[in-house]
Amino acid sequence: MKKMPQLGDEVKMELANKYYKINKKLGDGTQGQVYEVEKDGCKLALKWYKPNKATIKQRKMIRELIRIGAPCSRFLWPLDLAVSDKIAGFGYIMDLRAENYKSISELVARRVEPSFKVLCTIAYQLADSYRQLHSRGYCYRDINFNNIFFDPQTGDILICDNDNVGIDGVSEASVLGTQRFMAPEVVRGEKKPSTNTDLFSLAVLLFYIFINNHPLHGKKESQIRCFDLPAMKKIYGEEPVFIFDPQDSSNQPDPREHKNALLSWPLYPQFVKKLFIQSFTKGLNNPNQRVREGQWRKIMLRLRDSIFYCAHCGAENFFDPAKMSVERPGQCWNCKQQLELPYRINIDDAIENTVMLTHEAKLYPHHLKSTSKRDFSQPLAEVVQHPRDPSIWGLKNLDNKKWRVTTKASQIKEVEPGKSVVLASGVEINFGNRYGQIIY
Known part of the structure; x- marks a missing residue:
């Protein structure tokens, strides 16, 4: 009986009762070796334990992990136990990692x-x-x-x-x-x-x-x-x-x-x-x-929202409210030129909810709605440039309901879905569940 799998060998998925062929070796670690396996065009990854690691306790642990399932899709979790009559020990099957990672x-x-x-x-x-x-x-x-x-x-x-x-x-x-x-x-x-x-x-x-x-x-x-x-x-x-x-x-x-x-x-x-x-x-x-x-x-989302770009070299910088202001923006870490702060929006009058309104900025449900879910797939607002006057920037409503906007001059207007409000200091926007004030 072989100690470890070889290219061309087949292993059996214990629960699915399917046989997968080993195409190539992907890596070698202290516990085992990882391979690419395939059946009918479906490619997965196989980790096969080295003889001294293929213990009864480890097998029991893998079965338990398969039973409970992954906490979320970011885990390359064990999907099935892998066995063979011709290879000593066992392994487990998991999703294959994309090559660009x-x-x-x-x-x-x-x-x-x-x-x-x-x-x-x-x-x-x-x-x-x-x-x-x-x-x-x-x-x-x-x-x-x-x-x-x-x-x-x-x-x-x-x-x-x-x-x-x-x-x-x-x-x-x-x-x-x-x-x-x-x-x-x-x-x-x-x-x-x-x-x-x-x-x-x-x-x-x-x-x-x-x-x-x-x-x-x-x-x-x-x-x-x-x-x-x-x-x-x-x-x-x-x-x-x-x-x-x-x-x-x-x-x-x-x-x-x-x-x-x-x-x-x-x-x-x-x-x-x-x-x-x-x-x-x-x-x-x-x-x-x-x-x-x-x-x-919470802090990493805040850090992500605090990014803005140097007007001189384009390098990413972070807005630090503890030491930065329009009067004292500081220097770019890359080119050492004085920074220029863009417009920013303060959600619910909380400094920790500040989003820098850069040319690519987007606001998501966790910004504008009372939700704990963090989903970056569907923005509810985005910064856009005026189609005829590139010097004018606005915040476009991507939601399915109107915004109620109060200008610095206390004028009130509604912004329909698909329409924009011009970025200007002092503008307040009622998004429904939350409100924001644009600051410069």
Whole structure:
């Protein structure tokens, strides 16, 4: 009997009772190998466990995951158990990842450089996906940048390696995680992976996405000659210090070793930095102080809405209400020229609900309606340019009901679906459930 599958072999789906042929090998990991399989033109992915990983416990875990189903479509979840009379062990079938998706590790290595808007979308979807997983009572256990893939154009994500998911606080963990993403209490051997440790790993992953540096890799890490297991335990578990800890400068970024961190950190608004500081100061050793998925979701949507473009070089910048105004817009991080703030709309008189009205801005149901659903497929408003006068911009009604608009001169008019209101400071729009004020 073969130890591992070979090209041309067939494996049987246990529940569907169908045979799939192995076309090619896609990858090799510590637990098993991944292949493309096909039947009647339908292509799927197969993960086959190596002999020492094909345990009874793992088989039971896969069957349970198949039974409960994926928390959402972003998870490349086990669909069926795969077996063979000619190959030792077993595997499982999952959807095949599209070829245009790249791994977060490629992003960190700068082999792909998506826009800030895409980064915000990746971060939002990550927080939302793990929130859905955790709300069902499960933990992921091994969040890291090797098992997350994304579309560089849209920011849509796919999460793989879901065969280690287990019931929080109940299922025995077959893996402890990836060292640099583990919570300090797991590194020290005090706790097993859980929802709380997932929250720490998620914060590390988000920090990598935006800052391109580990949150604990500062001067202390650069002074270590051999970064072996004892050194890792010290940095990640015994003496962890955030590189931007406002109260402790002992582990600040080294200007020679951590240039990415020093260049990236100043780019982001204070409302984002605040969550990272909480995650890696209070949240380092107090799981109850870690930032929840819902908090990350809200902040990443706000960060996405705060993007605007430099009028000189076109680079994306972030609006930071803590330090920016029309009188003091600051400088573009890219060309160092003075920024020009565009019109923006403030929803329900809340500064955290500010959307920059750039040339491509759109407002969605979560902006204009009382809903917790975040759906970017159907905008309810968009910024448009006047067809005859390119110097005039407006906000077009894409909803199916009228808006009630009050001008700065207190004139009231209705804007029918398909019509626009000219962008001007002081204009107020009643969208029905919510209202907005345009600011310049």
